[in-house]
Amino acid sequence: MQDKKKDYHHKNLRNALIEKSIEIVSSEGVPSFSLRKAAAACGVSHAAPYRHFQNKEQLLSAMQEHITDRFSILLEEIIKKYEGTPVLLKQMGLSYVAFFIENPTYFSFLYTQSDIVIDLQCQIPEKENYRPYMLYKTAVISILEQVHYPLEKQNDVVISLWAFIHGITSLVTMSNVRYENWEQKVTDFIDMLQPAFLKNTEGAL
Amino acid sequence: MQDKKKDYHHKNLRNALIEKSIEIVSSEGVPSFSLRKAAAACGVSHAAPYRHFQNKEQLLSAMQEHITDRFSILLEEIIKKYEGTPVLLKQMGLSYVAFFIENPTYFSFLYTQSDIVIDLQCQIPEKENYRPYMLYKTAVISILEQVHYPLEKQNDVVISLWAFIHGITSLVTMSNVRYENWEQKVTDFIDMLQPAFLKNTEGAL
DNA sequence: CTCTTGATGTTTACAGTGTCTACATTATAC
């Protein structure tokens, strides 16, 4: 840690690589990211990363996991803050969009050619499923339970709402048009959508 | 065209490159696509593509345009077939999903790091906007007009419906879970969603 | 019909990349 010149061993290279790599992807974009740049950014030779990752793909996966973790923590904070209130769904949707607006490269990085697994029907072990989705699903289900929403339809509601927010985020982060005030728009959209799924739950939201 | 051995000039290289390249991307995926493979697939030297495209990026753009054209034609057929019927929106949604399910690599290829422009608020010249979106928007607006839907809300409805379909497609083509019968699911989702936006239009749909 | 010219394709070259192998240095355990 100190200024000792004998930093032959980095001792934290794995994490450093992940974080520096995310920085590079954020600033230069995925296409121009390379293992060698990452190594150089960590002040290490170009083959050093191979002591910590089998190949480039595995580093990319680790980066995606790291981002997903931060994203999950953010959503957990929102849940903790708004749990039980009528604005929980809206706040989660807003956070979803906000996260990817603040980090414009993350959306395509996370959701394309990644090995992130989103099992919408949750047939795989919960731990292996995409955590943001599980968090979202749990929140929605608990609301649906409160209002005794038909059990066999609950999953479709969850998937539909998620698809909607996901689609909005995709469009807003991709289209070259910046919504002057996207928060308002997203809020409007969610307000517009909720009654469709939650007809008999208006009071609860 | 004939078997003449003097095919020094390919004479249709530009199109051949686009189509072969799309084949390569379809079968091997975007990451393993290279200019040199494309050239080889056309039986031409590795620098030949530079007579038709400034760089790799421009070839990729041409490929995206080509796919978008085919997609647009498909949507136009759907519109011609179902225009004025109550199932137009549903059929367009199904076609949207179907197109990307049949070509699993296309979704991320078209919608990430492409220079496709989708101006949701349509402030750019119509010709420059993403044609599938314009087709979809025109169809929806005409339905909304028929039922005298409030003019100032029409655009939000269009964007919301599009985001929903787009989000579903993104999830269905990305998540590792194959819906056993996704058509039914998508139909259900659309049925579930429409009333939210089109409360006073039920008859027209 | 020849000759010029522009369009198209080839060859060669170079820097950057992912990845492997052999080697060097260090930390750790006995």
Place this chain on the structure above:
DNA sequence: GTATAATGTAGACACTGTAAACATCAAGAG
């Protein structure tokens, strides 16, 4: 302290995008 495993380095290879110099062809002008 020394063996051993963990970690970093150096060099090599094949492949990539791209550029420059050269080759071949098509088409029109005289």
